[in-house]
Amino acid sequence: RSVVEKNGQELADLKKMQDLVVERLWTSFYRKPLNDTESGLVDDEFVILLDLKSYDLLELTSLQNLKYLMEYFAKFDKCYEKFAYGFMINVSAVAKQFVGMYRAFMPNYIERTDVFGTNPTVWIPQLLRKIPPDQLPLKYSGLTSLEP
Numbered sequence: 001r002s003v004v005e006k007n008g009q010e011l012a013d014l015k016k017m018q019d020l021v022v023e024r025l026w027t028s029f030y031r032k033p034l035n036d037t038e039s040g041l042v043d044d045e046f047v048i049l050l051d052l053k054s055y056d057l058l059e060l061t062s063l064q065n066l067k068y069l070m071e072y073f074a075k076f077d078k079c080y081e082k083f084a085y086g087f088m089i090n091v092s093a094v095a096k097q098f099v100g101m102y103r104a105f106m107p108n109y110i111e112r113t114d115v116f117g118t119n120p121t122v123w124i125p126q127l128l129r130k131i132p133p134d135q136l137p138l139k140y141s142g143l144t145s146l147e148p
Contacts, residue, residue: 045084086113
């Protein structure tokens with residue numbers, strides 16, 4: 001919120017970084033065929049994992065921030081065909097407002113997104129059913145020390 005409200009270089013940098021994320025999702029592929037039996041096959045779908053643990057009501061009370069989020073969400077439209085599924089975790093009562101906004105501006109994405117509350121004993125097994133542990137950071141019961 002503070003970055004958006006300041007409307008300075010940090011916001012310009014944030015927009016550039018987020019535009020790069022969308023562009024990389026659109027133009028990338030993630031697994032090349034291993035041998036001739038897989039020729040022509042490319043695994044080019046992506047998964048979104050949104051951790052809303054630190055999301056608070058202040059994010060929703062800023063009109064500038066809401067406008068920015070709507071513009072950012074709209075950029076993902078061109079990537080929809082590559083979207084496999086998503087997870088929203090640590091969704092508190094306040095963060096449910098964010099989920100409502102996500103539902104309004106990205107209805108296709110929400111259909112493929114599982115939403116979980118703040119109890120990791122519920123959502124960690126669900127993550128591990130769909131995402132290999134070597135692709136998850138340690139804090140999500142993964143095997144890698146990479147941070148999201």
